[in-house]
Amino acid sequence: MLISEFFIMVNQPTLLSSQLFYENRVVEVTLNRVMLGFWKEIETRRKRSASFNCISKDADHHFLLVSEIVGARETEEEDQTNKDGGRKHKVLLYPYAFTVSYTERTKHHCWRCKDIIFHCLDEAQRQQWVQTINNQLSLLSIRPKRLLVYINPYSGKQRGKWIYEQRVAPLFSRASISTDVIVTESANHARDHLKTEVDLKQCDGVVCVGGDGMFSEVVHGLVSRTQSDSRVDQNQPNQDLVPCALRIGIIPAGSTDCICYSTTGTNDPVTSALHIIMGDSQPMDVCSVHHNNTFLRYSVSLLGYGFYGDVLTDSERKRWMGPSRYDFSGLKTFLTHQYYEGTVAFLPAEDNLGNPRDKIKCRTGCHICEQGANNAHLLSGDHVHKMAEENSDKETSGDGVWRVIRGKFLAINAASMSCACPRSPRGLSPYAHLADGTTDLILVRKASRLDFLRHLIRHTNKDDQFDMSFVEVHRVRRFRFVPKHSSVISEVDLSETSGKKICNQVCTAHPNDDTGHSNWNCDGEILPHADIQVSVHCQLIRLFARGVERGTTFDTYTCSVIEGSSLSWQA
Numbered sequence: 001m002l003i004s005e006f007f008i009m010v011n012q013p014t015l016l017s018s019q020l021f022y023e024n025r026v027v028e029v030t031l032n033r034v035m036l037g038f039w040k041e042i043e044t045r046r047k048r049s050a051s052f053n054c055i056s057k058d059a060d061h062h063f064l065l066v067s068e069i070v071g072a073r074e075t076e077e078e079d080q081t082n083k084d085g086g087r088k089h090k091v092l093l094y095p096y097a098f099t100v101s102y103t104e105r106t107k108h109h110c111w112r113c114k115d116i117i118f119h120c121l122d123e124a125q126r127q128q129w130v131q132t133i134n135n136q137l138s139l140l141s142i143r144p145k146r147l148l149v150y151i152n153p154y155s156g157k158q159r160g161k162w163i164y165e166q167r168v169a170p171l172f173s174r175a176s177i178s179t180d181v182i183v184t185e186s187a188n189h190a191r192d193h194l195k196t197e198v199d200l201k202q203c204d205g206v207v208c209v210g211g212d213g214m215f216s217e218v219v220h221g222l223v224s225r226t227q228s229d230s231r232v233d234q235n236q237p238n239q240d241l242v243p244c245a246l247r248i249g250i251i252p253a254g255s256t257d258c259i260c261y262s263t264t265g266t267n268d269p270v271t272s273a274l275h276i277i278m279g280d281s282q283p284m285d286v287c288s289v290h291h292n293n294t295f296l297r298y299s300v301s302l303l304g305y306g307f308y309g310d311v312l313t314d315s316e317r318k319r320w321m322g323p324s325r326y327d328f329s330g331l332k333t334f335l336t337h338q339y340y341e342g343t344v345a346f347l348p349a350e351d352n353l354g355n356p357r358d359k360i361k362c363r364t365g366c367h368i369c370e371q372g373a374n375n376a377h378l379l380s381g382d383h384v385h386k387m388a389e390e391n392s393d394k395e396t397s398g399d400g401v402w403r404v405i406r407g408k409f410l411a412i413n414a415a416s417m418s419c420a421c422p423r424s425p426r427g428l429s430p431y432a433h434l435a436d437g438t439t440d441l442i443l444v445r446k447a448s449r450l451d452f453l454r455h456l457i458r459h460t461n462k463d464d465q466f467d468m469s470f471v472e473v474h475r476v477r478r479f480r481f482v483p484k485h486s487s488v489i490s491e492v493d494l495s496e497t498s499g500k501k502i503c504n505q506v507c508t509a510h511p512n513d514d515t516g517h518s519n520w521n522c523d524g525e526i527l528p529h530a531d532i533q534v535s536v537h538c539q540l541i542r543l544f545a546r547g548v549e550r551g552t553t554f555d556t557y558t559c560s561v562i563e564g565s566s567l568s569w570q571a
């Protein structure tokens with residue numbers, strides 16, 4: 001925030017202003033549309049009672065942005081005494097207290113809900129403050145008021161229900177958000193419920209409590225429902241899909257929590273709950289995965305064949321181990337050192353969208369994503385169709401030039417976002433973007449065990465995992481993989497030709513006979529088909545998140561509290 005913006009905020013018309021008590025001091029509290037507070041000491045109370053210390057500090061000025069307030073409520077008596085037993089008789093001198101809860105940024109992108117208690121002279125004054133603050137909050141139309149919540153009780157360490165009830169529900173209630181909570185009874189319960197049963201007009205967003213698999217269920221339910229409501233056929237790989245109207249929130253309670261971590265910078269349930277309450281909105285790309293022109297699944301984070309497909313396949317049999325199943329299966333798969341032969345054809349994103357090694361991280365308000373969305377609009381079906389009509393004498397598919405690579409691969413990974421998670425804080429592709437309409441296609445060719453280990457270790461530290469002779473990475477809009485036994489991309493297709501041609505000329509895939517094929521890991525769900533076509537759909541969904549916030553530069557700081565005449569800024 002700029003200082004000029006700060007002064008604009010201060011100069012907003014006042015909605016309410018009173019002298020209240022705050023921590024033994026009389027302060028003047030002011031509310032306008034943008035900020036609460038700006039309260040300063042106007043009188044020091046000297047030994048009014050035995051418990052009042054002499055306070056002779058200079059005047060203090062503080063404020064909270066209204067947009068960062070969670071809610072206001074009448075203060076329970078125990079809230080007034082729980083910090084310090086000695087205060088009890090003191091605060092009872094002013095029993096008409098109200099609490100304002102607000103978000104505060106702490107370390108490592110975590111947010112916390114903090115309280116400030118003000119004491120009023122009488123009940124009428126208290127009521128007026130609580131109501132006026134909450135009325136202002138209700139005018140913030142981006143904030144959800146009714147949420148549909150799905151809890152997977154078996155995610156991660158099976159603590160989803162506890163996390164929701166103890167850490168999240170109390171915050172939703174402070175923010176006056178009403179909820180319909182469904183604890184799922186089986187896999188795909190949430191997906192099918194969203195697809196067919198829910199009246200989507202009755203809620204402002206959908207929240208899932210669980211891991212990436214649970215998020216994937218909600219995405220499938222919402223995206224499929226949106227397409228069927230709009231009569232769009234998901235089976236067409238190049239079909240433009242209709243964006244979902246509702247935002248999705250993730251309360252992390254899973255094993256990897258990659259999607260939550262990559263979109264907020266942490267996997268902390270309270271932080272996620274506060275992003276939901278604030279009504280944050282982060283657009284996100286979704287890949288559609290097809291086999292033989294038949295829709296299989298959507299993916300938002302990792303599509304991994306070879307290493308990550310094999311880890312997942314092995315780990316599914318060890319669910320009883322909880323999140324550590326991935327460590328066990330990861331080690332086992334690493335030792336197996338299996339490689340897979342096949343052909344990858346891909347359509348590079350060549351329109352100046354950065355590249356996977358440009359060291360530009362996707363951060364809140366990312367300009368690469370903004371530019372990507374504009375480009376994607378230009379490349380959308382309607383627009384290309386119009387271009388084709390205007391240039392009917394030329395072959396205009398809008399596709400561009402496809403590239404084809406054959407080889408033996410230890411892993412083929414498509415990272416549509418960084419895929420950062422606690423196991424790999426920078427992620428599989430640290431400079432991938434959440435909403436640019438592309439995915440980073442990482443090809444790890446056959447290499448020695450030691451080299452592959454070096455590559456994997458680089459996911460956990462700051463070294464460049466792509467700076468290895470057997471690894472290449474491309475930013476792409478679409479790709480196709482054909483395993484060796486069904487691979488018939490002919491030599492003629494290796495020449496410059498449109499994606500349509502390539503896709504049409506790849507023969508019907510052979511049934512997966514489990515010989516020499518891996519499975520795809522699709523956001524943590526196993527896809528048994530090896531031969532897949534993938535298209536990125538730019539910004540198809542939106543999350544209650546704002547992307548990872550930048551760390552330290554002055555003009556990107558958000559000012560949440562200003563103290564005295566010096567401004568204190570928080571990242």
Ligand SMILES: CCCCCCCCCCCCC/C=C/[C@@H](O)[C@H](COP(=O)(O)O)NC(=O)CCCCC
Nearest residue numbers: 211212213254255256257258326330424456523524
């Ligand atoms: C010798 C050190 C090797 C360390 C390698 C660490 C690499 C970690 C990269 C992790 C990328 C994770 C991408 C996200 C995948 C999730 O969608 C998926 C499902 O998550 P969930 O539903 O919460 O269970 N998780 C995985 O596929 C686990 C991959 C773990 C690989 C070791």
Ligand SMILES: Nc1ncnc2c1ncn2[C@@H]1O[C@H](COP(=O)(O)OP(=O)(O)O)[C@@H](O)[C@H]1O
Nearest residue numbers: 155156184185186187210211212213214254255
């Ligand atoms: N009630 C349930 N019983 C069994 N499986 C469920 C249930 N609810 C959801 N699932 C499935 O559990 C799988 C894993 O869920 P997820 O939340 O990702 O946990 P984890 O991160 O531990 O893998 C998903 O495939 C999801 O479809």
Ligand SMILES: [Ca+2]
Nearest residue numbers: 416433434438
């Ligand atoms: Ca992307």
